[in-house]
Amino acid sequence: MSDAVAAEQLRLFIERIERLEEEKKGIADDIRDVYAEAKANGYDVKTMRAIVRLRRMEKNARQEADALLETYRNALGLD
Known part of the structure; x- marks a missing residue:
């Protein structure tokens, strides 16, 4: 790949990223x-x-997080 082609490809990648960042904002x-x-x-x-x-x-994962939170709350007497 020539330097000119690589530079052009890099420029296109950067421009795509910039457009996506603007959309994300x-x-x-x-x-x-x-x-x-x-x-x-x-x-x-x-x-x-x-x-x-x-x-x-x-x-x-939600059930596991709920169970762990409940365990910690009980351990700290927050119920």
Whole structure:
């Protein structure tokens, strides 16, 4: 591969990454707007973020995390 071809390929990769980073920023802004709207309507954003995180987890992993949290809460007398 010639230096010119390699440089062109590298430039194209960099430009693709830059476009994707810009899209990612736009999506992050949209998500922030949705959370702000939810907060304005009286919802607790911290809890919503926790729910979103839980919904991303596999059922087994979520159950395991719940069981571990319950064990730690009991050990610390938080119930």
